[in-house]
Amino acid sequence: MGITIIPRVIVWFLVVMAKTMYRLVIPYRFQKKKSLKGKKVILTGACGGLGSAFARALAKEGCHLALWDINELGLKKLKMDLLDQHDIDVFTQVVDIANEQEVIQKSNELKSLFGEINMVFNNAGVINVTPLLETSTELLEKLIHVNLMSHYYIIKQFLPTMIERNEGHIVATCSAAGHICPSEVVDYTGSKFAVRGYMEALYHQMLAAGHNIEFTTICPW
Numbered sequence: 001m002g003i004t005i006i007p008r009v010i011v012w013f014l015v016v017m018a019k020t021m022y023r024l025v026i027p028y029r030f031q032k033k034k035s036l037k038g039k040k041v042i043l044t045g046a047c048g049g050l051g052s053a054f055a056r057a058l059a060k061e062g063c064h065l066a067l068w069d070i071n072e073l074g075l076k077k078l079k080m081d082l083l084d085q086h087d088i089d090v091f092t093q094v095v096d097i098a099n100e101q102e103v104i105q106k107s108n109e110l111k112s113l114f115g116e117i118n119m120v121f122n123n124a125g126v127i128n129v130t131p132l133l134e135t136s137t138e139l140l141e142k143l144i145h146v147n148l149m150s151h152y153y154i155i156k157q158f159l160p161t162m163i164e165r166n167e168g169h170i171v172a173t174c175s176a177a178g179h180i181c182p183s184e185v186v187d188y189t190g191s192k193f194a195v196r197g198y199m200e201a202l203y204h205q206m207l208a209a210g211h212n213i214e215f216t217t218i219c220p221w
Helices: 002-025 049-060 072-085 100-114 137-165 186-208
Strands: 040-044 064-069 090-094 119-122 168-173 213-218
Touching: 040 049, 040 137, 049 064, 049 072, 064 072, 064 100, 072 090, 090 100, 100 137, 119 137, 137 168, 137 186, 137 213, 168 186, 186 213
Parallel strands: 040 064, 040 119, 064 090, 119 168, 168 213
Antiparallel strands: none
16 A cells, blocks of 8 residues: 555655646746636525635636525625626526525526536535533534535536536535634534545545546635
């Protein structure tokens, strides 16, 4: 096992270092970027601050958007704003991503009305600043279902067709709390560490199976 794993780790380290140096040395505007024009993206937590910013950035790139949130009025306003500014398709659904059966139902509806998805962008999340011993089990379970389990629910609905096409991109909004351990947000930190590990492990699983699926984990401060 050591003979096969160690060279792989060395190669991975060298590739990461090369990419890092490239991004540091070459200005962003000169770097080769993949075109997203015409790609269909599902984005969760679309009405939040980060979510709406991601939606506008993706729309600017020419992506067709399927926006999920629990805020129906926010979805309507965001959809109107995006359609006013960009020549794209925007499909909105009110979805409780903590409910697996609802995710399955809305995913099937989305596929039939919007088509197959090129990118899954799991952005939705909640935070809890209550000390652990004062946090109810109900609140903790809600946080884990939104911040972690929803990734599993949603990816499971769209990954099979990505594998069939040998093309797709899965993005997750994690957090700096997925790298450090702020004591004020114990359960939130645990969920974000889990998301980061989940994404990395799934990436390696797809890579080992020969599937051309891209993975990106974003960790805002």
